[in-house]
Amino acid sequence: xxxxxxxxxxxxxxxHRSPATASRQRGRRSPSATAAVALVVWSxxxxxxxxxxxxxxxxxxxxxxTVIPAVTEILFAVGADAQIxxxxxxxxxxxxxxxxxRVGGLLDPDMEQILALRPDLVVLYESQTEQAEQLQRxxxxxxxxxxxxxxxxxxxxxSLGERTGHLTQATSVATRLTQRLDAVRARVRGRPxxxxxxxxxxxxxxxxxTYASGGIGFLHDMLDVAGGDNVFADxxxxxxxxxxxxxxxxxxxxxxxxxxxxxxxxxxxAEQERAVWRSLPAVPAVVRDEIHFLAGSEFxxxxxxxxxxxxxxxxxxxxxxx
Amino acid sequence: MLRVEGVWFRYENDDxxxxxxxxxxxxxxxxxxxGPNGSGKSTLLRLLxxxxxxxxxxxTLDDDDLTSLSRRTLACRVAMVPQETQxxxxxxxxxxxxxxxYPHLGAFSIEGPDDYRIxxxxxxxxxTAHLSARLFTTLSGGEKQRVVIASALTQLHxxxxxxxxxxxxxxxxxxxxxxxxxxxxxxVRTLNAQGITVIVSTHDLNxxxxxxxxxxxxxxxxxxxxxxxxxxxxxxxxRALYGVEAQMTRNAATGHTLVVPIARTQPxxxx
Amino acid sequence: xxxxxxxxxxxxxxGGGTLLVCCLAPLIxxxxxxxxxxxxxxxxxxxxxxxxxxxxxxxPRMLAGALVGATLASAGVVLQALLRNPLATPFTLxxxxxxxxxxxxxxxxxxxxxxxxxxxxxxxxxxxxxxxVGLVYSLARARGRGLSTNVLLLAGVTxxxxxxxxxLFVQYLADFSESFRAIRWVMGNLDVxxxxxxxxxxxxxxxxxxxxxxxxRTLNLLALGTDHAATRGVNVLAAQRLAFVSASLxxxxxxxxxxPIGFIGIIVPHIVRLLVGADHRVVLPASAMLGAAFLVTCDxxxxxxxxxxxxxxxxxxxxxxxxxxxxxxxxxS
Numbered sequence: 001x002x003x004x005x006x007x008x009x010x011x012x013x014x015x016h017r018s019p020a021t022a023s024r025q026r027g028r029r030s031p032s033a034t035a036a037v038a039l040v041v042w043s044x045x046x047x048x049x050x051x052x053x054x055x056x057x058x059x060x061x062x063x064x065x066t067v068i069p070a071v072t073e074i075l076f077a078v079g080a081d082a083q084i085x086x087x088x089x090x091x092x093x094x095x096x097x098x099x100x101x102r103v104g105g106l107l108d109p110d111m112e113q114i115l116a117l118r119p120d121l122v123v124l125y126e127s128q129t130e131q132a133e134q135l136q137r138x139x140x141x142x143x144x145x146x147x148x149x150x151x152x153x154x155x156x157x158x159s160l161g162e163r164t165g166h167l168t169q170a171t172s173v174a175t176r177l178t179q180r181l182d183a184v185r186a187r188v189r190g191r192p193x194x195x196x197x198x199x200x201x202x203x204x205x206x207x208x209x210t211y212a213s214g215g216i217g218f219l220h221d222m223l224d225v226a227g228g229d230n231v232f233a234d235x236x237x238x239x240x241x242x243x244x245x246x247x248x249x250x251x252x253x254x255x256x257x258x259x260x261x262x263x264x265x266x267x268x269x270a271e272q273e274r275a276v277w278r279s280l281p282a283v284p285a286v287v288r289d290e291i292h293f294l295a296g297s298e299f300x301x302x303x304x305x306x307x308x309x310x311x312x313x314x315x316x317x318x319x320x321x322x
Numbered sequence: 323m324l325r326v327e328g329v330w331f332r333y334e335n336d337d338x339x340x341x342x343x344x345x346x347x348x349x350x351x352x353x354x355x356x357g358p359n360g361s362g363k364s365t366l367l368r369l370l371x372x373x374x375x376x377x378x379x380x381x382t383l384d385d386d387d388l389t390s391l392s393r394r395t396l397a398c399r400v401a402m403v404p405q406e407t408q409x410x411x412x413x414x415x416x417x418x419x420x421x422x423x424y425p426h427l428g429a430f431s432i433e434g435p436d437d438y439r440i441x442x443x444x445x446x447x448x449x450t451a452h453l454s455a456r457l458f459t460t461l462s463g464g465e466k467q468r469v470v471i472a473s474a475l476t477q478l479h480x481x482x483x484x485x486x487x488x489x490x491x492x493x494x495x496x497x498x499x500x501x502x503x504x505x506x507x508x509x510v511r512t513l514n515a516q517g518i519t520v521i522v523s524t525h526d527l528n529x530x531x532x533x534x535x536x537x538x539x540x541x542x543x544x545x546x547x548x549x550x551x552x553x554x555x556x557x558x559x560x561r562a563l564y565g566v567e568a569q570m571t572r573n574a575a576t577g578h579t580l581v582v583p584i585a586r587t588q589p590x591x592x593x
Numbered sequence: 594x595x596x597x598x599x600x601x602x603x604x605x606x607x608g609g610g611t612l613l614v615c616c617l618a619p620l621i622x623x624x625x626x627x628x629x630x631x632x633x634x635x636x637x638x639x640x641x642x643x644x645x646x647x648x649x650x651x652x653p654r655m656l657a658g659a660l661v662g663a664t665l666a667s668a669g670v671v672l673q674a675l676l677r678n679p680l681a682t683p684f685t686l687x688x689x690x691x692x693x694x695x696x697x698x699x700x701x702x703x704x705x706x707x708x709x710x711x712x713x714x715x716x717x718x719x720x721x722x723x724x725x726v727g728l729v730y731s732l733a734r735a736r737g738r739g740l741s742t743n744v745l746l747l748a749g750v751t752x753x754x755x756x757x758x759x760x761l762f763v764q765y766l767a768d769f770s771e772s773f774r775a776i777r778w779v780m781g782n783l784d785v786x787x788x789x790x791x792x793x794x795x796x797x798x799x800x801x802x803x804x805x806x807x808x809x810r811t812l813n814l815l816a817l818g819t820d821h822a823a824t825r826g827v828n829v830l831a832a833q834r835l836a837f838v839s840a841s842l843x844x845x846x847x848x849x850x851x852x853p854i855g856f857i858g859i860i861v862p863h864i865v866r867l868l869v870g871a872d873h874r875v876v877l878p879a880s881a882m883l884g885a886a887f888l889v890t891c892d893x894x895x896x897x898x899x900x901x902x903x904x905x906x907x908x909x910x911x912x913x914x915x916x917x918x919x920x921x922x923x924x925x926s
Contacts, residue, residue, distance in 0.1 A: 106769065107768075107769060201770055201774070203700075203712075203714070203774065204703070204705045204712075204713075205705060205712045205713075206712050206714075207784075207786055208782060208784055208785075208786075209774055209777055209778075209782070232901070235901075240901060240902055241902050241903070242777065242782070242784075242902060242903035242905070243901055243902070243903070244650065244784050244896050244900075244901065244903050245646075245649060245650035245784060245786035246622055246623065246624060246646050246650035246651060246896065247623070247900065247901030247902075247903075249624075249642055249645055249646045249649070249650055250623070250624040250642075250646070250901070251901070252642065269705070279649065279786060279787055280645060280649060280650075280786070281638070281639040281645065282639060282640060282641060282642045282644075282645040287639070287640075
């Protein structure tokens, strides 16, 4: 149950500690009626800054603002869409959903607009510490989110479901997701796993500034579930930055997967971009013409659609298993 | 012989710096150009050196119009030592003196034994041979000036140097102490005795007095007078040029007139 | 004659050293390759990984590094002589800022085109450098009396700030990945993996080098002072124009190949002058060669130190350049 302090004492004000500590120092007062109301209002305004404690407010939030595409999709999936009042600039809404106010993204969240929406829960990236402080000062409850691996998607679905009062639906979404993941795993089990290079960024029409997935993070996890071996699985980083031509030749992937999330990736461009890889003819993936482009936001949003992404990748890697 | 006829000069968007200047400088002369600040002394020297061209009039050297000569040809006959030498990099004395051979060499040729001989002679005549391996920036003021003059000399040694060889010195002793002033004065006299025509522009009236055989008096871009030093270095002229009342005394030891400024007056009185 | 002998000896030494470095560089890398396999013509090229690593991954890089290094170092020498300032660099007059702006506009607005095998970014960066050169030149000429080096310097510094401000603005418009790519471009990258960028930069660099070849003696005289040079028969305005235009265009071409790689244009000329004196006839070719060797060496570091990740080569030259400057400062004071 809720343990936020509704009592105020001067110690807590002076040291600005968290409500959990404050509640241990709870003092007893018997003020007059108006003073009591004032104190309660004051503590509500100053109080609640406890991050990532899912679902412990008595009423679930009705005015949620988030700048994270994955969170928006999860909220829709668990049935909390009616409680959303603000979403990020790059968030995708399911077909037919009504437009919701856009408040910016990772680099440029519009704090004024966010505050103007009078949210009762804001979900921010873990790295947006400045904005988090601002919201704490304004007394708005926060939830912090960080990109992590595949397993964390399921956890986030559950915790968001709990926090927004849709635990049942969230559980069923999470279960279904896990089942589909297991199904993919079963299909590709025992099959030879191709050495795969998973590229998520590079210069157009050139192999310079190529970024691939390292051995950590949800891109790597997707590839892993889909039955592929990341050539850079031993790199303990989410990204392998600026691969040199030599590194690609040495890694010798048999399949190259490129995530192209730039809109308007038509057929002719695909052909040009495929041709660029042919400047390294010894790469097995080039020899076998196993260069595939993955277009679609499901590949970059670690949300419920990640299974769609994984299934597509699995189909590419193991066409005969589907 | 150097002839200046009806020369006017102005920088772009500026007033006339030289107005209707006409002069004749004989071959082998040692002429001083004197005048107050802004009188156009440096400009006149630049025109004589071919660094600028007059807006009107012309300058001829041995009956050749300066503007008709190629830069290199002119450089072989006229050398100028500008007022300041600020070196951007650490060159040695030898390298600097050798740079004077530029007008005699093509873009890709390397100096030969002739050039070295000429350079050595120039170093010796300026008394700087012992400095040839030193870096220019490590020299004293007087040594630097002598090296620059040596560099100008190497420029002048044409293969067939018939005709006037002209050396222009812009304020040669301006930043030098007495000792170095004497050195340079001696040097210039020696060079002149060897046949080089010298024109010196200077503030220092006593230098002009002791060194130059002839003077050109410039004021506000016009030639006030030109002639023998002994004739022109008078109280009236000093007053006319500088607005200064001066005492002129004949120095028994050197035989030259000594000019001692006393007080400021209105210029333009006299002459 | 001592100058003649010194000239040939130094050029031979620098040339030999540079050749050695350039021949060794493609042999060094994170992957071990066998030279016999590389040159084994029995194996079809399309299957020969070692040969591809050598001929596609490493050799073009070495050539690009040599080209860019030689160009930036010699352009540095020329510009230092022109501006009569040993602290001038090829980037002082705004060339690299213009090139960076051109490249960034292409990166951030996602222009996709290529011309004669040259993709948009190098083209745009060269165009940007041309604009910068043109602007600086016309600003410096507008004052009338010839090409004043002071005005050149001021114009260059002004343009640098103007371009930098525009770059900041353009970056602000960019999204995260575009911004990141733009920043990476600015750090310098020689991973060309193709001979095309080198071949397309070669004509401009070749022309510039021809111009440079006629300049050394003139640069010596310019170092004395413009009046000194003029009185010795130098056509000062023509020389300044040639020096400025050739050095700037060469820099533009170099920047379009590898990005604005800093410090070469100032470290290398300084080291060369310390070793062989100030005579540009020796300094200019020696700087070109040392510049090539220096950048090729830095690039070997860039691709091996944190393999398979590339360190931007501009970071390495900067890491070497900073302490170098400190040392210079201490030495001079």
